[in-house]
Amino acid sequence: MxxxxxxxxxxxxxxxxxxxxxxxxxxxxxxxxxxxxxxxxxxxxxxxxxxxxxxxxxxxxxxxxxxxxxxxxLAQDVIMDEEKCTHCGVCVPMCPVLAFHVEPETKKVIFIQDECIACGVCVDICPMNAMEVKI
Amino acid sequence: MAKTIKEINEKIKKGKAVVVTASEMIDILEQKGSQAAAAEVDVVTTGTFGPMCSSGAYFNTGHTSPKIKFGGGRVTLNNIEAYTGFAAVDICIGASAVSYDDPKNKVYPGEFNYGGGHVIEDLVAGKDIELKADAYGTDCYPGKELKTKININDINEAVLFNPRNCYQNYNIAVNLSDKIIYTYMGALKPNLGNANYCSAGQLSPLLNDPYYKTIGIGTKIFLGGGIGYVSWWGTQHNPTVKRNDLGIPLTPAGTIAVTGDLKQMESKWLRGTSMLGYGPTLTVGIGIPIPILNEEIAQYTAIRDKDISAAIVDYGTAYPKGINESIGRATYAELRSGTIKISGKEVPTGSLSSYSKAVEIADTLKQWIEKGEFLLTESVASLPGAESDYKLRSFKVKE
Structure with a gap:
């Protein structure tokens, strides 16, 4: 498949x-x-x-x-700006497809592009404006 | 064996002080016990990096020719309102300030892409800031209008002054209503869709010194990547709330006011922040060193996320109405696991405060002390403590 x-x-x-x-x-x-x-x-x-x-x-x-x-x-169109992201993690529970997770060791937020459906929720809510969707 | 700050500073100067972060201290205490840990460790560093709305800055721009008195007039910085009520050219800007032109929540939820917090970040980054002023003109200050650019390198003083930072513990925010709400704790999905929290937990400064035994007025700190000081207790300081056996407050408690020279800070640690539907704010990096003067202080600094619990508060109804009630509790260990259980439901958690950046701050402060670049200070006065009669009041509106 x-x-x-x-x-x-x-x-x-x-x-x-x-x-x-x-x-x-x-x-x-x-x-x-x-x-x-x-x-x-x-x-x-x-x-x-x-x-x-x-x-x-x-x-x-x-x-x-x-x-x-x-x-x-789709994957190329959603970008996490590493310079702007502070890895706070407020995006994690907002993403409808769980494309973000906090790495247990480093406590850093990992964005899995393959999971992303470009709904734009993270772009709206990111307090640091670190997420961009380009469609 | 008790130590003094003076003795610790002598060790720091010789490069012999043992400095660890508050998360490293947990393991040291577990392995060696509090007595040995207190003897071995001289300083524990803490850190926090979260949105702190009660932050701001004041500047003295220097005088123009002809002179102008901003006081009593109106000044904007990059179109954001500044406060002019101090003399002629002292101006003040708060992190939550918004432009008059901003649609705010008229287009709900408002984006608040640029506000006072962003002006502070841009200023610290060395960017030119557009200043526009209207003044009424006097015999000694005849100027009535000014439109120019200012830069942090050209103005006299630029001072970060934050009336309330470093909350000692904070609420966990949830939404029991049936529609999404936008708060200073982030967007909260309906019917317990998410639970947001905001503290560095086991790394948080005031949770590592729960009774303010070493942190007081005059304590030298890491502030925004530079050096700052605790200048007073913070607004809404509330030290007399209930605490657990380890002294950890069960609800939001102590706060500090902090001050420091903006010219030596870094924009990396002072970040303009936009809370959707709420407003702009400033994310502030703070690290506070705790001198391990005795065994009791060593024990405090080994606090673990599982020992710190916070109250779960409904921001759908209770919080906006000013109803002081919680619907449950969760520990920081539970919050960091990714979900907490509320009324039998698994609720995913989100953090507003960055733990990884808090670690970076505690590590940076540790390096400064190890290199002998940062000496500790004795506080000159204590913060009102748990035994005081200091209390947070609510505003009873008069008829």
Whole structure:
């Protein structure tokens, strides 16, 4: 089983097209919507976890790109600024997917990018403004 | 065998003092017992790095030509309100100060990305700060308007003055209501979604000297990466609360006011902080050395997280209403495990105070003392203690 979290940007023209439906029907991918929004200028943004066979996943991505959907991998888009982080740990219980934990030895906060769904809670609540989401 | 501060200072000068951090002292006492530990160790260093809202700074900018009197007028620093009520060019800024233009909580929860605490951090970092002033003008101070930049290296005095820091123990904040709330203890999720705490626990200065036997007015300390002093007891000092067998207060108790020269501090240890929906503040690094004068003091400095417990308080209803009640207790060992149990529910914990930075502060102070760069002081007066009649009052609003 191949699983990946990705960010999809739908241009204005595609907002009304049933694209996700095809991912499931034609490429047999399981999808889990982690976050969705339509911005005021009507660009759609979708954070998805996709699961399935790797060839299917790759073909599905080709299809998305052909339709004009911009695809980004999620992990690169959430950043912890090590200079700013004081390792207080107030983010730890706020993260819905437990992407932060306190290392028992050093008491430092570790951010596991692979777990992150870019919901933005940590960005809002970090008192040091040490978390950035770039989507 | 009892020691004096003078004897310890002689050892420090010769580079022979034995200095350990409060967390190292725990193991020493466990292995060797309090008598041997007291004989062997000369100084225990403590540390804390957490948001301390009652912090601020005052400056003297020097006089311009023509002169201007800020007093009675209005001054902003990077658009943040400063206080001008001291003479002509002494100005004061508090960590919680906000710009008039800030939307505050009109767009709820307010972000408070820049406030008084951030001005202090930027000033200490050596950045230029924009100063805007409106004054009414007098015969001797004719200037009425000023817009310029100030820099910490060009002004006369720049002094950190914090009326209340280093709370001795603090509440654990939870939310029993059914909607998320934004507090100075962080965001609190509904229905016991998280429990936030704020103390360095076993490294915290006043928890290692619970009866203020060595920490008093005049005690020299690590403050914001430089040298500072305990200048008074802190506001809301409340030494007469209930304590456990080891002297640890069960609820928030002692506090200290601290002062020091901002020019020798580092922005790394004075960090502007934004509490979502609450406001700006300043995270302050403080380390206090405790001279091990006798066995009793050695025992105090070996306090462990499992010996320190804090009261769990509902910030959904009880706290804002001023109802003084707790819904349970948890120790710092439990809090640091990641979850605590409240009314049968496992509640994840979050800390506002950085333990790893507290360790770094205690280690830095230890190195300063070991190198002979930092000598201890005798306090010149004691803080009001547990046996005093000093009490925290609440504000009874008159009809």
């Amino acid at each position: 191949y699983a990946k979290k990705i960010v999809l940007h739908f241009p204005h023209s595609l907002v009304n097209k049933p694209i996700l439906h095809k991912l499931s029907r034609d490429y047999e991918l399981e999808f889990n919507i982690l976050r969705a929004s339509i911005t005021p200028d009507e660009e759609g943004l979708l954070v998805l976890e996709l699961k399935g066979d790797e060839p299917d996943y790759k073909n599905a991505l080709e299809y998305l790109k052909k339709e004009g959907v911009k695809v980004q991998t």
